[in-house]
Amino acid sequence: MxxxxxxxxxxxxxxxxxxxxxxxxxxxxxxxxxxxxxxxxxxxxxxxxxxxxxxxxxxxDGEKLHRPTLEDTPTCQQIQRLQTQKPATDPIIIVGAGPAGLLCAYTLSRAGIPVEVIEQGNAVEQRQRDVQTFWQGGELKPQSNVQFGEGGAGTFSDGKLTTRIKSPHRDFILQLLVQSGAPENILWDAKPHVGTDILQKVLQRLRRELVDQGVIFKFGSHFQGLCWHAEAHQAIIDGIARPFNRLVLAVGNSARSTFQQLRKPLQLESKPLAIGVRIEHPRNLIDKRQYGKWHQQMPAAEYQLRTSCAQRGVYSFCMCPGGIVVNASSEPEHVCVNGMSYHNRQSPYSNSAIVVTVDQKDFASSAPLAGMEYQRHIEAACFRASGSYAPPAMGAMDFIQQRHATSYATSTAPHAHFCNIAPLLPAPVVQALRLALPVFQQKIPGFIEEGVLIAPETRTSSPVRFPRDPVARHSTVSHRIFPCGEGAGYAGGIVSAAVDGVNTAMAILTQTP
Ligand SMILES: Cc1cc2nc3c(=O)[nH]c(=O)nc-3n(C[C@H](O)[C@H](O)[C@H](O)COP(=O)(O)OP(=O)(O)OC[C@H]3O[C@@H](n4cnc5c(N)ncnc54)[C@H](O)[C@@H]3O)c2cc1C
Structure with a gap:
């Protein structure tokens, strides 16, 4: 027993x-x-x-335990019940090969539905080379970078799999990752993490599995907009109008040209954001604070900080223990940063975004793309400040005391440009950060003295929402179009985007005649 x-x-x-x-x-x-x-x-x-x-x-007494697998998850059983015996129809087109698009493709294809995935970026092997070239001072490829390409925005990340949402599909997603080569402990750890090195291998195995299930991948392929007359729907893909029966839009939070294309036809709405900086510390500082004298026996430590200053929420976000700060730009002459770790989290640094909530009042407009323009304005100012893709940076103490920016060691790839970052960020964000950092310093002594701020952190969530039916999950404008994942405004993070992909697939399966 x-x-x-x-x-x-x-x-x-x-x-x-x-x-x-x-x-x-x-x-x-x-x-x-x-x-x-x-x-x-x-x-x-x-x-x-x-x-x-x-x-x-x-x-x-010699007995062995059953270890649940992907096939044991309730989601697999649910897919089986929805499995279609119908002869193959036109494929469902999924735009975007991030967590939302991939999990939607996996769920649909497992149920016997033909699927074609359109991804503007490259497959992960080539994407890895594109990103390394950029980080070493080479060209930024607007279609294949840290935001775009197979695996979506989380491919060059810490691969944190924590989520605040409760979903029965979470186990299914984690089991699928394990089956594709992720470490087993993500199934039981309260704060599971994979690391970019393993994640990139997982994506390759997952692609092979999807191809075996009949999914067609088109990398380097760009969805450029919609046209429809009465019931005839067409997607413009690489300049060619293609009729479709169902279209899933899993385009992520950085799909700016796509937001521009879809703003009117899908009646996009603007939504609040969080904007700020990434703060980096010696890993030792954070580890000692969190684990005391035991810190050397422990994995790299995490923290979560939150306060309210000048009537705004200020909080840490997407912390990368033992990680590095990466240049996550996707638009020419615009700079933004994010965090990434390898599985072993052995970098001598730990970093986290520290962001401030902003909304339509800050954008000074309720136009659907006002938040996106707000992000772009900050990113362009940061590019101009350094005259290159080197992200602007400043010691946290220099920032608080409003003094000359001296240079510090940082992990930032390829390098940072030390300068006064305050004029590059909106004044209310600067004010809130200057009030919040001393509060965080009380919780983690050394947080200011040893912190380096790297700017800007702008891509924390989507600047838009695609209105959709809460149950059927199709756009409120067309029952053939399914906005999905973080870009559509319905997820935040790898797991919740993947869950939204599964839920969207389930909604399509339920509705497929
Ligand atoms: C550096 C970094 C680190 C992160 N770290 C973590 C982390 O540790 N944990 C976590 O939970 N989250 C993390 N995130 C956030 C996480 O990556 C996203 O929440 C998640 O990827 C969203 O998934 P998605 O599928 O909705 O969109 P995305 O992953 O953004 O995927 C969208 C895809 O659609 C493609 N696309 C867009 N427009 C078009 C078009 N017109 N035609 C064709 N293709 C198109 C894009 O190229 C992209 O590949 C990180 C993000 C970044 C950038």
């Missing part, structure tokens, strides 16, 4: 011995198998010890 147990143990303890300490009638030799169901780290009592809070399943 298998049993479940919840235990709190010192970090790194042997699991069988820990079970026996709680179940005193057992000897470690009797425990023949252990499976972790949930694990989180508790550092609240770090002056005494760091603990792991575990939910475990164990078996006794």
């Amino acid at each position: 298998n049993r479940q147990i919840q235990i709190t143990i010192p970090y790194g303890c042997n699991l069988a011995q820990a079970i026996c300490q709680q179940e005193t009638s057992l000897q470690p030799e009797q425990i023949s198998d252990v499976r972790i169901i949930k694990r989180s780290i508790d550092a609240r009592q770090r002056h005494k010890a760091i603990r792991e809070i575990l939910t475990l399943e164990y078996a006794l």
Whole structure:
């Protein structure tokens, strides 16, 4: 008989011995198998010890435990029920090969629906070369960069898989990633993370799986807009009008030319954003603060900070422990930054976005693309300040004390341009950051003295929302068009975008005659 147990143990303890300490009638030799169901780290009592809070399943006397796989997830069973026996029709066209588009493609193709994925960027192998060339001072490819290409915006990321949304599809997504080569601990860790190095391999395996399921990928292919008369819908792809029955738009939050194309036909709306900087510290500083004397035995530490200043929310976002700050630009002569880590999170730095909420009052317009223009204005100012793609940077203390910007060491690829960043950001954002950083310094001593600010962090979420039916998930303008994922304004982060992709596919399957 298998049993479940919840235990709190010192970090790194042997699991069988820990079970026996709680179940005193057992000897470690009797425990023949252990499976972790949930694990989180508790550092609240770090002056005494760091603990792991575990939910475990164990078996006794030679028995082995069943380890659930992708096929065991309720989502797979749901797809099976919706599986179509109908002869193949025209493929469903999915624009965008980010988490939303890929998971939508996986779900539909598993159910027997033909799918074609249109992605303006390159497949991950070539995309990796394009991004490295750019980071080494070469050309920025507007269609293949840190935002665009196979895997979408999260390919060059920390690969954090945390999400605030609760969805039954989360397990399905994590199991699919594990089946494609992601480490198994993402299934049980409270704060799962993959790392860009593993993520890029996972994407290649996932593509092979999708191709085996019949999905057609068209990389370097650009969706340029829509035209429709009565019931005849056409998508303009690489200059050619293609009729379609169903079109999924999973274009991500940086698809500016696409937002421009779709602004009128799909009645896009502007939405609030968060704008700011990335702050970088020596990893040691953060690790010591979070883990005390145990920091060398622990993985790179995370933090989450939030306050309210000048009637605005200011918060840390998308933290990359043991990571690097990367140039995440996608538009010529515009600069923006983000964070990325490898699986082992061994960089001597840790970074996080510190962002301030902004809305239509700041954009001084309620026009649908006002938020996007606000982002562009900041990114263009940052490019002009350095005269190149080197992101502007400044010591956090120099920023607070409004003094001359001296240079500091930073991980920023390829390099940063030290200058006064305050004039490059909107005044309310600067004001809120100057008030918030001292609050964060109280929580993490050294946060200001040892912090370097790298600007700008502008792509935290989509500047627009595509109105859609809450149940059927099609656009409120056309029942053949399905806006999906972060770009459409319905997700934030890898997992929630992927969940939206699955939900969109389920909605299409339910409606497919
Ligand atoms: C550097 C970086 C680090 C990040 N780190 C994390 C993290 O650790 N954890 C996390 O949860 N989130 C992270 N994010 C955010 C995360 O990547 C996004 O939330 C997620 O990728 C959104 O998924 P999506 O599928 O909706 O859109 P995207 O991933 O943006 O994918 C959209 C795709 O559509 C394509 N496309 C757009 N327009 C067209 C067109 N007209 N024709 C053809 N193709 C088009 C784009 O090229 C792109 O590949 C990070 C983002 C960045 C940039």
